[in-house]
Amino acid sequence: MQELSDNPALGALEPLGEHAGVLCAAAEWQSRRVFVKTLTIDDPDATLRFQHEGRVAASLDHPLIVSPLAASDRRLIFPFVAGGTLRDRLELGPLPAEQATEVVLGILHAVTYLHEQGVTHHDIKPENILLTGGEPRFWNVRLIDFGMSHSRALPLDIHSGTRMGTPHFMAPEQFRGVRGDPRSDVYSVGVLLFDCLSGHPPFEDALGWLAGLHDRLAPLPGPADLHPLLQSALSRAPAERPVSAEALRLEVCQARRRLGYTEIGPSGEHAPPCP
């Protein structure tokens, strides 16, 4: 990854939106289309968070994760991924179970790698998944946005004790301020599979569920072969969930075989996801 000067030559800058002091834009840089995040405020906490996001993202190297091409303390430049988010795709309607499980396997492939690196994402949701070409297929999945992540390698846990995350996708322990447990990501992937299959998240009153006020789970969507893994991934207690992203990935592979879905092939030098 390149060190970036404070004023890189960005062409055709096209602002896409600003959120919490970070401006997102599409641009041309070194003859390619890029996605640029720029810190626009001077707040010390926001600066620490921004630099943390850059450091974590830059430490990752995986075909289904978007890592920065270049970074400075106030700017991150990523390859531009055309095709929109999984949220954009779900707005057209739920996915057939074969595609939903394929997308989820892609996310679990990336998340297994993350966990091996000692990183937990803590903000897995359809807005943070890109689909190259808009295709809901395994090799088209790209995980983004390490703004809430936790890394064992970085001494500073800037998020500890704060309730950051998206209520519908946040695990109950994450709501209570626990950071760094990979099983919180397993929970979020369970919510994501539910959302892909049904078009809505599993708990209508997510805050009430997170606070322990009720256990009203909507009826499980999709084929019955997926219900046991959905139910366990969505357990309130981390110990009742699949032990790891890898374990959940193998359960999804087995369910897909029972359902007679097409095996997902390799891509270039990368092995197929199901053993």
Ligand SMILES: Nc1ncnc2c1ncn2[C@@H]1O[C@H](COP(=O)(O)OP(=O)(O)O)[C@@H](O)[C@H]1O
């Ligand atoms: N590399 C990329 N290529 C194209 N679009 C992207 C890229 N990264 C992010 N986006 C789009 O920008 C949005 C915001 O980016 P994200 O990194 O999630 O920032 P935030 O912290 O504001 O959520 C994403 O939901 C997605 O729509």
Ligand SMILES: [Mg+2]
């Ligand atoms: Mg995001």
